[in-house]
Amino acid sequence: MNKLAAKYLRPSQIPTKACHGCGIGMIENWLLQAIDELGLKQEDVIFGTGIGCVGRQTFATWGGDNFGATHGRALAVATGLKLAQPDKKYLIVVGDGDAASIGTSHLIHAARRNLGVTVICEDNMGYESTGGQFSPTTPAGYVTNSSPYGMVEPGFDPCDVVKAAGATFVAETTATQWHQTVKIVKKALQNDGFSFVHVRFPCNENFGAYALGTRDTLKNLEWIYEHTQGRKADGSETDFTWETGIKHDASNSRPEFSRLLRDMNARVKADMEAKRRP
Amino acid sequence: MITVKAGGLVAPWIEWEKRCTDGRRLLEAGTYALTEGAIAAGCRVFAGYPITPATDIAEYMSKRLPQVGGYYVQCEDELAGMHACAGASLGGLKAMTATSGPGYTLMHDAYGWSITNEIPLVVVDAMRVGPISGITGAPGQGEFYIARYASHGGNFETIVVSPSSVQEAFWLTIDAFNLSERFRTPVTILTDQVISDMWEDLFIPADYDGLDFVRPRKHNLMMPFYPVGDASIDVPPNVIGHGTGVCVSAYTHTEEGYDIEEMEAQWAQTYRLVNKIRHHKDELARYETFGLDDAEVVAVAYGANARTVKTGVLEARRRGVKAGFVRLVTLWPFLDELFERDCRFVVCELNYDGQLVREVQRAAPHKKDVHFMGKSAELHTVSEVAAGLDGVARSNRLPELPYIWTEVR
Numbered sequence: 001m002n003k004l005a006a007k008y009l010r011p012s013q014i015p016t017k018a019c020h021g022c023g024i025g026m027i028e029n030w031l032l033q034a035i036d037e038l039g040l041k042q043e044d045v046i047f048g049t050g051i052g053c054v055g056r057q058t059f060a061t062w063g064g065d066n067f068g069a070t071h072g073r074a075l076a077v078a079t080g081l082k083l084a085q086p087d088k089k090y091l092i093v094v095g096d097g098d099a100a101s102i103g104t105s106h107l108i109h110a111a112r113r114n115l116g117v118t119v120i121c122e123d124n125m126g127y128e129s130t131g132g133q134f135s136p137t138t139p140a141g142y143v144t145n146s147s148p149y150g151m152v153e154p155g156f157d158p159c160d161v162v163k164a165a166g167a168t169f170v171a172e173t174t175a176t177q178w179h180q181t182v183k184i185v186k187k188a189l190q191n192d193g194f195s196f197v198h199v200r201f202p203c204n205e206n207f208g209a210y211a212l213g214t215r216d217t218l219k220n221l222e223w224i225y226e227h228t229q230g231r232k233a234d235g236s237e238t239d240f241t242w243e244t245g246i247k248h249d250a251s252n253s254r255p256e257f258s259r260l261l262r263d264m265n266a267r268v269k270a271d272m273e274a275k276r277r278p
Numbered sequence: 279m280i281t282v283k284a285g286g287l288v289a290p291w292i293e294w295e296k297r298c299t300d301g302r303r304l305l306e307a308g309t310y311a312l313t314e315g316a317i318a319a320g321c322r323v324f325a326g327y328p329i330t331p332a333t334d335i336a337e338y339m340s341k342r343l344p345q346v347g348g349y350y351v352q353c354e355d356e357l358a359g360m361h362a363c364a365g366a367s368l369g370g371l372k373a374m375t376a377t378s379g380p381g382y383t384l385m386h387d388a389y390g391w392s393i394t395n396e397i398p399l400v401v402v403d404a405m406r407v408g409p410i411s412g413i414t415g416a417p418g419q420g421e422f423y424i425a426r427y428a429s430h431g432g433n434f435e436t437i438v439v440s441p442s443s444v445q446e447a448f449w450l451t452i453d454a455f456n457l458s459e460r461f462r463t464p465v466t467i468l469t470d471q472v473i474s475d476m477w478e479d480l481f482i483p484a485d486y487d488g489l490d491f492v493r494p495r496k497h498n499l500m501m502p503f504y505p506v507g508d509a510s511i512d513v514p515p516n517v518i519g520h521g522t523g524v525c526v527s528a529y530t531h532t533e534e535g536y537d538i539e540e541m542e543a544q545w546a547q548t549y550r551l552v553n554k555i556r557h558h559k560d561e562l563a564r565y566e567t568f569g570l571d572d573a574e575v576v577a578v579a580y581g582a583n584a585r586t587v588k589t590g591v592l593e594a595r596r597r598g599v600k601a602g603f604v605r606l607v608t609l610w611p612f613l614d615e616l617f618e619r620d621c622r623f624v625v626c627e628l629n630y631d632g633q634l635v636r637e638v639q640r641a642a643p644h645k646k647d648v649h650f651m652g653k654s655a656e657l658h659t660v661s662e663v664a665a666g667l668d669g670v671a672r673s674n675r676l677p678e679l680p681y682i683w684t685e686v687r
Binding site: 010012013042043046051056059060063064065066067068069070071073076077078079080081082083084085088105106108109258261264265268269272 | 323325344345347348349351353354355357358359361362363364365366367368369370371373387388390391518519521522523524525526527528529535536537
């Protein structure tokens with residue numbers, strides 16, 4: 001176990017049940033690096049997850065308090081929890097199913113409210129724990145176990161959605177960008193409001209095997225890297241490009257949700273006391 | 279097992295009413311009583327989605343909670359509403375949501391999560407006639423079974439209670455919070471459109487802080503968080519945010535809350551979730567009876583229509599029928615013991631498919647002596663109930679009555 005894992009994670013739950021070559025553990029290590037560089041302690045952070053690869057492999061790994069919500073509802077749980085525990089940092093680590101499909105309404109409204117949480121959407125571009133079906137973030141045309149003739153639906157960019165809904169920090173990165181991801185997560189955690197970080201990572205067992213034709217981790221990482229550059233190793237153009245980096249930074253520009261409610265309560269209390277005075 | 283006490287109401291608030299002498303008498307709605315009961319019980323978070331006929335609870339809560347330092351969250355849907363309540367409760371605040379049938383079924387995602395993670399909270403379902411949207415302003419009693427099986431997957435018991443007056447809605451809401459804290463589980467208050475919309479005499483205690491019968495929130499700061507394989511109920515609920523390393527999830531779990539895929543863990547968890555309620559049924563029994571001593575035929579009802587049914591029983595007695603009355607306040611766990619007597623039963627409920635009647639048929643010694651008087655979208659009239667009791671007393675058959683369904687099978 002590395003030093004960061006020893007400092008922050010729960011030894012009995014490490015290693016996780018993730019498949020060989022899965023990017024989830026690596027990204028979690030980068031999250032720990034960001035947490036450590038910010039000087040946060042175990043008890044400062046509440047770790048929430050959902051269902052699927054990302055939920056299952058990260059739940060209970062965090063040494064502090066954990067919750068693994070029902071599918072897509074981590075942000076709904078966090079909305080209530082934040083009212084009771086407003087001073088904690090919330091790391092909501094979910095997958096593309098949780099964020100971009102079954103729980104999108106909660107994502108939109110958490111962004112609208114500027115709920116003080118950092119959502120890490122770890123996107124393996126499909127439902128891989130159920131065996132590799134397409135998700136709203138699967139690139140159009142790609143073959144999965146539920147799109148054997150190619151994904152016919154258009155894709156979906158959750159960053160655009162949360163930005164439109166009012167998120168105060170939005171960034172996109174991938175499992176091929178270590179230092180950029182750490183920097184982004186640090187900025188996200190420093191926003192007292194809704195932060196959304198979209199991290200694409202490879203699934204070797206399903207997306208890699210069926211959409212890309214290989215279970216080789218390095219080849220799958222290379223495919224992701226090429227799509228961040230818009231160019232393949234041989235110099236030819238990729239079929240599409242992912243623009244990574246910070247997409248919107250309005251950190252600390254408007255009040256956080258639980259703060260708004262606490263301020264209203266203070267106003268109501270003051271009004272009540274003023275009325276009581278003769 | 280419970281020991282049936284014949285005659286009158288069996289409920290903790292009989293004692294509470296004696297202790298609360300200082301207060302205000304109001305003319306108020308059931309929704310107001312449900313809201314004030316929650317505030318008195320220490321509820322500090324309401325998260326939900328407005329729906330007729332529970333909307334007024336949301337509106338009252340949005341006014342009252344900020345006055346007591348609490349939080350009203352109008353969520354994007356009922357799924358979010360109950361999950362947010364569960365989150366707030368995990369964080370240490372008592373929470374409630376309120377809905378009607380269409381929202382109640384959506385909440386079952388969070389209901390199961392709250393059951394398995396033993397999260398105390400209160401859910402009000404103001405039932406209207408269905409299925410689905412049905413008639414928004416007409417009462418129904420269609421969620422009797424849904425409230426029992428408020429999640430999929432089996433392997434759990436639920437606590438469900440039902441008031442039949444505005445005053446009782448107030449006390450029962452405090453009681454529901456107490457039960458949810460003690461049993462570490464969500465509790466459903468299954469009320470209906472009539473009780474929630476009805477205005478009635480309501481006594482409200484002057485000082486909520488001084489109510490010594492309100493069970494305070496305690497935090498479990500010990501490992502293990504889940505005494506799996508143990509039905510004890512004196513372990514306070516989990517709390518997130520106190521550095522104890524809580525783990526709650528949707529999975530079958532170990533005592534520490536870690537997900538596990540082993541049959542022994544599944545059995546141990548089931549033992550706890552089922553028996554912490556089954557083994558303490560005596561603490562959960564709330565009901566009202568009269569006339570059971572000499573009754574040849576007993577009318578059974580709950581909620582709003584228990585009011586007209588009760589008057590129907592009195593009318594039948596006036597006509598010389600040896601009639602008795604059972605009103606269930608605790609619907610689940612089902613109080614079988616009330617029906618283990620050699621007499622005939624007439625079960626009056628607000629649906630045509632027959633729900634409560636099936637449980638009475640199961641619990642009573644002779645199925646052929648259990649009769650169904652189902653009515654839909656409006657309360658039973660006194661004369662219908664009296665005629666039904668009269669017919670069953672004479673010939674063990676219900677007379678044909680318009681608007682009444684009698685067929686169960």
